[in-house]
Amino acid sequence: MPINAGSLHFLVGPAIALLAIALIGVFLRWAFASGSSAPRQREELLTPVATLTRKESALALRAVLSDAGIRSTIREPAAHRADVLVFPEDLDRARALALSFGGK
Numbered sequence: 001m002p003i004n005a006g007s008l009h010f011l012v013g014p015a016i017a018l019l020a021i022a023l024i025g026v027f028l029r030w031a032f033a034s035g036s037s038a039p040r041q042r043e044e045l046l047t048p049v050a051t052l053t054r055k056e057s058a059l060a061l062r063a064v065l066s067d068a069g070i071r072s073t074i075r076e077p078a079a080h081r082a083d084v085l086v087f088p089e090d091l092d093r094a095r096a097l098a099l100s101f102g103g104k
Helices: 009-031 055-067 088-100
Strands: 047-052 072-078 081-086
Touching (some): 047 055
C-alpha cells in the first residue's frame, strides 16, 4: 500500500485517545465536585468538656465520665495541657460531672 505523505490518518488514533482522556477528566471533575465553591466548615465530632493541666487528672475525669456511661477521650495539644472530649449528645451531662470533679 503506498504511503500518502499529505494524509493525516496517523493522527486519528492519538486524537481519539486524547479526546477520551479529556472526557474522562471532565466527568471525574464533575463527579467529585463538592457542590459549592466555598470551603466547607469541618464539623467536630467530639466537643471539649474540660481542659486540665495534668494527664493524670484527665484520666481520672475520664474514669468518672465512664462510670456515668459517657464515652470520652483525651487530647494533648500542648505540654501540661490535656483536653477531655465527649460526643455532643453527652455534653450537658459531662459538663455537670466535670464541674463537680475536684482534680485540676
